[in-house]
Amino acid sequence: DTEVTQTPKHLVMGMTNKKSLKCEQHMGHRAMYWYKQKAKKPPELMFVYSYEKLSINESVPSRFSPECPNSSLLNLHLHALQPEDSALYLCASSHPGLAGANLDEQFFGPGTRLTVL
Amino acid sequence: SQQGEEDPQALSIQEGENATMNCSYKTSINNLQWYRQNSGRGLVHLILIRSNEREKHSGRLRVTLDTSKKSSSLLITASRAADTASYFCATGGTGGFKTIFGAGTRLFVKA
Numbered sequence: 456d457t458e459v460t461q462t463p464k465h466l467v468m469g470m471t472n473k474k475s476l477k478c479e480q481h482m483g484h485r486a487m488y489w490y491k492q493k494a495k496k497p498p499e500l501m502f503v504y505s506y507e508k509l510s511i512n513e514s515v516p517s518r519f520s521p522e523c524p525n526s527s528l529l530n531l532h533l534h535a536l537q538p539e540d541s542a543l544y545l546c547a548s549s550h551p552g553l554a555g556a557n558l559d560e561q562f563f564g565p566g567t568r569l570t571v572l
Numbered sequence: 573s574q575q576g577e578e579d580p581q582a583l584s585i586q587e588g589e590n591a592t593m594n595c596s597y598k599t600s601i602n603n604l605q606w607y608r609q610n611s612g613r614g615l616v617h618l619i620l621i622r623s624n625e626r627e628k629h630s631g632r633l634r635v636t637l638d639t640s641k642k643s644s645s646l647l648i649t650a651s652r653a654a655d656t657a658s659y660f661c662a663t664g665g666t667g668g669f670k671t672i673f674g675a676g677t678r679l680f681v682k683a
Contacts, residue, residue, distance in 0.1 A: 459614075486669060488669070497675055498660075498673050499673075500670060500671060500672070503669040511669055511670060543612065551669070561605075561617065561671065563607075563614040563615040563616070563617075564614050565614040568612070
């Protein structure tokens with residue numbers, strides 16, 4: 456199985472809602488990533504988990520809260536979002552290299568299209 | 573500013589022609605990768621070139637890397653309408669998992 460799955464595909468939420476995005480992979484990858492992508496822009500790294508531990512947090516606002524319950528799952532909990540947070544949220548995974556660096560290709564999921572009203 | 577910058581921003585060619593996209597970056601890298609993204613979808617990995625490699629081929633793709641100039645190019649030969657997509661370079665730093673994507677080139681191949 457060389458697939459990264461993401462649910463839901465689309466999500467519309469109000470600024471007071473709490474919702475979660477889910478990502479799953481069964482390739483045995485031990486590095487997992489969350490990216491945010493606005494229209495016609497490149498993906499921007501938000502978080503990286505390596506061996507289920509948060510490795511990188513790119514100064515993301517606390518209204519985004521990542522969670523890695525096990526080596527196959529990655530969640531992104533959303534609370535009190537703003538309309539400017541509307542974007543495509545992409546999950547990816549990869550094999551971590553020896554010294555904790557990313558030396559391999561990343562496999563991406565199809566993304567969750569998030570709209571905040 | 574971003575690590576990877578690409579040019580051109582947009583490219584329109586006829587089917588059968590070759591397409592060349594360039595990427596420049598600023599700091600030391602472990603590797604450089606190219607990805608394709610069809611409209612509003614996830615990214616698909618195309619090719620990875622490591623910092624000690626100068627050229628790599630995969631099917632109709634040819635990637636070069638010049639670490640002295642901190643630049644890379646992606647050549648797609650004999651383009652097809654199905655190659656229409658956005659193409660991003662992405663650099664992996666020497667220190668960890670941080671991956672930075674270039675601004676991307678939007679390629680349109682006319683049938």
